Amino acid sequence: MKAPPKADEVPEIRPEQLMDADGFLFGFPSRFGVMAAQFKAFFDATTELWECQALAGKPAGIFWSTGFHGGGQELTALTAITQLAHHGMIFVPLGYTFGRGMFEMNEVKGGSSYGAGTFAADGSREPTELELQQAFHQGKYVAEIAKKLKNKPLSA
Numbered sequence: 001m002k003a004p005p006k007a008d009e010v011p012e013i014r015p016e017q018l019m020d021a022d023g024f025l026f027g028f029p030s031r032f033g034v035m036a037a038q039f040k041a042f043f044d045a046t047t048e049l050w051e052c053q054a055l056a057g058k059p060a061g062i063f064w065s066t067g068f069h070g071g072g073q074e075l076t077a078l079t080a081i082t083q084l085a086h087h088g089m090i091f092v093p094l095g096y097t098f099g100r101g102m103f104e105m106n107e108v109k110g111g112s113s114y115g116a117g118t119f120a121a122d123g124s125r126e127p128t129e130l131e132l133q134q135a136f137h138q139g140k141y142v143a144e145i146a147k148k149l150k151n152k153p154l155s156a
Contacts, residue, residue: 015046023146024060024089025139026080029120033072034079035064043083056088059149061142063116063135077114092145098137101130109134 018024028039049055062080066073084091094115096102102113109130110117116135118127127135 015042015049018046018049019054021058022150023058023092023142025063025142026060027063027065028076028080030064030066030072030076033075035076035083040083046087050087053088057149058089059092059142059145060084060089061092061094061115061138063111063138065118065120066110067121068119071119073110073117074112074114077112081114090145090149092142094134094138094141097141098134101134101137104130111135 026039028035031037034040046055062077062084064073064076064080066076081091093113094111095113101109102111107128107130108119109128110119111131111134116131116138118131119125
């Protein structure tokens with residue numbers, strides 16, 4: 001796949017650590033229009049959290065990379081939403097909150113109203129400045145939603 005190996009200093013999260021978060025941004029590469037099997041395996045390992053709906057009500061967004069324009073960016077997003085729904089998480093799409101950057105047609109740009117994205121080509125292409133700005137915007141947007149939800153707990 002030509003992707004570089006994971007850096008040793010990047011920790012791997014365990015499913016039970018998800019309970020500590022106020023919200024999520026899940027990112028993964030696309031394989032044939034769906035999230036990579038490694039990330040699906042991570043969600044498969046969250047059965048205990050699903051059984052007690054420990055993640056229900058937490059906001060979550062998604063972002064991804066695909067090889068090229070026909071690599072299934074929106075299909076990857078749509079199929080990933082099922083994981084969030086089964087856990088009762090609140091899907092927070094990017095929508096068109098990124099403004100003019102959503103309509104950029106003068107350069108290659110991944111992403112959609114479902115979330116930020118990039119085209120990785122054969123694994124050698126780096127995200128553009130515009131793609132990075134979109135991803136940063138999405139992170140800030142989801143964090144703002146998480147903060148609002150945390151500060152307004154549901155009454156019993």
